[in-house]
Amino acid sequence: MIKTDQQPARATKMDIGSKLKFFRIQRNLKQDDLARGIISVSYLSKIENNLTSPSEEVLKLLCERLGVSLIERNDETVLNELMSWYKLMMTSNSVEIKKRYEELSMSIQSVNTRTYMYFVLFELRYFLYLNDLERSKLQIEKLQQFHDILDVEMNYYFEKFFAIYTYRLNNYTGALEHLKSAERLLQRNTIFESSEEADLFYLFGLTYSQTTKVPISITYTSKALNIFQASYDLKRSAECQVLLGICYRRIGEFDRSEESYLLAQKLSESLNNTYLQALIFHNLGKLYSMQSLHKQAIEEFEKSYYLKEDRSLESRLNSIYCLIIEYDYLKDSGQCRKWLDTGRTLINESKELLEYEYYFSIFEYLLSDNFEELDVQFQEAFLPYFQEQELNEPIIKYSERLALYFESCYKYKKASFYYSLCYQELKKQTFLY
Incomplete structure (x- = not known):
């Protein structure tokens, strides 16, 4: 428990209630749980809404029950570590990201309220990084309970992370609404680095791409690319080139699409980033398939597949499915059967992979001409x-x-x-x- 024997009066009076509310919600306590035996629930509600200030004795008892101190300390070192951890989540260094989370989780208990709130926000981003949508949902619900005490910068991160969560649910219209809110907040605050602005632009490009609004997706993605290039961020520049390639492909600008993919490929090779290389080969396969260049498409899909040995099963099944489609175009039933058998060997009956179970079942019928x-x-x-x-x-x-x-x-x-x-x-x- 954090000691509370220092003078509570150091905490700003109008902030005391907000801080109590924040830590109560963090501890998953109801107002009745915190107030019991100390004050009435109605009085605690007034304190949390900053309508009144508690006595030092009451504040001390509330802090003891919460296991916190409202005496603010200078936590710039911890805050810098949090920001560093957040930026690291834009890379694929999962081991280091998880290690940092464990370390911060241990040290965060003794920091001031503002720093702790940043930890809660970035913890949401961490859950999204892990693609743990259930914990992300619970974290969002928790943050919404004290949303009114977040400052402009915190609100920006909340809206941005909420957008990512909504995007993961395939609710692209909802994601755009949160991104627009984040953009307005970013424009009100001059402390953000250019990389933060670029990342937001990239998210806009990604989301507009999903809503088929290709021209505006290209505009935002190009803005992001310019910033990433200026800071020599090769990985993010490559990601932007891939997204531009997808956009150009969708509007039939095949030459420009291929140019973007090949630029991204050069960057990924210089980084030795196999994840990006697999992604680029896959998208080149789609580009060539759209142009009925099926043999070239097969070459790219195969290169993508063999780079995915350490990737998720779903990602590998996606490559296999694309290969089956291409060989089907070429009427090569032998290769279709080979890759279908490979997919069947990999797949299991989990609900998440039902989509590919169905794709493979369809091709079983097609290969046997069993249309009925x-x-x-x-x-x-x-x-x-x-x-x-x-x-x-x-x-x-x-x-x-x-x-x-x-x-x-x-x-x-x-x-x-x-x-x-x-x-x-x-x-x-x-x-x-």
């Missing part, structure tokens, strides 16, 4: 799942495949159903990848 059974399974299982997950591309691809089959069999009612389904999905988007 595919029709049944597509309507009963695959289509409802794709619609629920808002996976438009497989609906379009396989609806067209089924429509062509039934048309060739003179089953025009079935063919009409699938052509209509394909058309309705095409209306929802302007690109397929």
Whole structure:
């Protein structure tokens, strides 16, 4: 427990209530838990809302129950360590990031309120870094309870991290709203480094790309790229080039797309960053596939796959699925079967990988020319799942495949159903990848 025998009056009177509220929420205590045997809940509520100030005796008892002191210390060293940890989360050095979290978690108990609040904010970013959406959600809910006592800088980080969380839920419209709030707060504060502004611009570019607003995505991504290039941040520059390549591909600017990817490839090679290299090869594969250069696409997808040995199973299955599609275009059933068997060996029945389980099942039917059974399974299982997950591309691809089959069999009612389904999905988007 942090000692409370110093003079509590040193804490700013109008801040005392906010600080008590913050630590109470941090300790997962209700007002009744904190007030019990010391003061009434209504009186504690007034204190937390800064409507009244507690006596030194009451404050001492409340602090003892919370296990904190409201005597503010100079914690610039710890705050600098927090900022360093936050910046490190933009890299892929997971071992160091986790190590820093464990160290900070041990030392943070004895710091002042402001520093502790930054720890809570950056802890949210850490949970997002781990892609732990459940803990991220709980942290957001906790932060929302004392959102009113965050200053401009803290609010900026909260809105930015909330945007990342919302993006991870595929709610891109909601993510943009939080990013816009963060941008307004960033413009009100001049203390942020240019790298912070660049990272926000990159997030804008990423999110606008997902909403098919390609021109504005290119604008924001180019702004981010200029800042990262000026500071010789090669990794972030490469990420921007990849995003620009995706944007140019989506509007049919294939030459500019390839140029961006190749620039990103040079940067990733100089960094020896296999994660980026795998990502670039994968996107080059998609670019060549869109141009019906299937043999070139296969080369890139294979290079991407073999760089993913240490990556997630989902990432490897994605490469395998793309390879199956390319060999299917070439009507090479032997290679389709080879990669399908590889995927089947890797996959398990976890819910998270159901998408690829369905993709592989579809190709099992296609390779055996069993369109009648595919029709049944597509309507009963695959289509409802794709619609629920808002996976438009497989609906379009396989609806067209089924429509062509039934048309060739003179089953025009079935063919009409699938052509209509394909058309309705095409209306929802302007690109397929």
